[in-house]
Amino acid sequence: MTLTELRYIVTLAQERHFGRAAERCFVSQPTLSVAVKKLEEELGVALFERSKSTVQVTPLGEKVISQAQRVLEQASVIRELANEGKDQLASPLRIGAIYTIGPYLFPYLIPELSRSAPQMPLYIEESFTAELRRKLRSGELDAIIVALPFTEADVVTRALYEEPFEVLMPSDHPWTRKATIDKENLLDERLLLLGEGHCFRDQILEACPAIGTHLNSPSNTLTAEGGSLETIRHMVASKLGVTVLPRSAIGTNHYESGLLESRPFTPTAPSRTVAIAWRASFPRPKAIDALIAAIDACQQRHVDPVPA
Numbered sequence: 001m002t003l004t005e006l007r008y009i010v011t012l013a014q015e016r017h018f019g020r021a022a023e024r025c026f027v028s029q030p031t032l033s034v035a036v037k038k039l040e041e042e043l044g045v046a047l048f049e050r051s052k053s054t055v056q057v058t059p060l061g062e063k064v065i066s067q068a069q070r071v072l073e074q075a076s077v078i079r080e081l082a083n084e085g086k087d088q089l090a091s092p093l094r095i096g097a098i099y100t101i102g103p104y105l106f107p108y109l110i111p112e113l114s115r116s117a118p119q120m121p122l123y124i125e126e127s128f129t130a131e132l133r134r135k136l137r138s139g140e141l142d143a144i145i146v147a148l149p150f151t152e153a154d155v156v157t158r159a160l161y162e163e164p165f166e167v168l169m170p171s172d173h174p175w176t177r178k179a180t181i182d183k184e185n186l187l188d189e190r191l192l193l194l195g196e197g198h199c200f201r202d203q204i205l206e207a208c209p210a211i212g213t214h215l216n217s218p219s220n221t222l223t224a225e226g227g228s229l230e231t232i233r234h235m236v237a238s239k240l241g242v243t244v245l246p247r248s249a250i251g252t253n254h255y256e257s258g259l260l261e262s263r264p265f266t267p268t269a270p271s272r273t274v275a276i277a278w279r280a281s282f283p284r285p286k287a288i289d290a291l292i293a294a295i296d297a298c299q300q301r302h303v304d305p306v307p308a
Helices: 003-015 018-025 029-043 059-082 102-116 129-138 183-188 199-207 209-214 229-237 285-302
Strands: 048-050 055-057 093-098 122-127 143-147 155-170 191-194 221-224 242-246 260-264 271-279
Touching: 003 018, 003 029, 003 048, 003 059, 018 029, 055 059, 059 129, 093 102, 093 129, 093 285, 102 122, 102 285, 122 129, 129 143, 129 271, 143 199, 143 285, 155 199, 155 229, 155 285, 191 199, 191 229, 199 209, 229 242, 229 260, 271 285
Parallel strands: 093 122, 093 143, 191 221, 191 242
Antiparallel strands: 048 055, 143 271, 155 242, 155 260, 155 271
């Protein structure tokens, strides 16, 4: 049994497809298939059920693969521990962020980290919270930036800043004459929302539960399934409706003067708490400290959040 074989079965369990698993492991499909079969023969049990169209993990395979994930994570810790005494900022730092944070933080964070830790290579990734959680747990990412609530066993979570939500609208919308917008007013407009799976969508519905009852009413709500905040913003600029965005994503300066305007909510405004999470066993605390300090510097320079 080797770490490579354990990585193969963990990847195959995630992909449920030999071809995709082989691509992720940078080997040929026959190589991966032979290695998995060899491990099954060594253990004397079937880890996977194979058919022409699917690969399913057996009940015993679930237990073996769960343990294999922990072994791979600990092996990564061993490699990092071997570098103790060396510069903790010299190794790559793999950072993930949810889709509604990454595009608005990374353009500022990367230059900031390049100034404060120029010798530390960076890998960045954007995804949904569930996928970032999986990659953090498996050791594919070192730290992730998400919105609270977020809990995971053996993971440290620290709040970074509070970010209020604002209403974005075309510049000729009647609401531009208001100083603030009441949450209940959203029920009277065509509201552009992200599709299911985005935690920001859930936060909007939690802040104004009545919106949920209107989602199936085409006259009031258009849902951009699978969209991005950038798509939503462009749709508002095209006068297709209004939307709610975190302050960092408002981006009215990206358009011609007078095309878009935003307004805060009437207090108490809905908001989200942005946080960083990392494995408690991650052996490079100075790298995490550098990342947190860089995010703090970005907030002070580019936005005006309410401190967490």
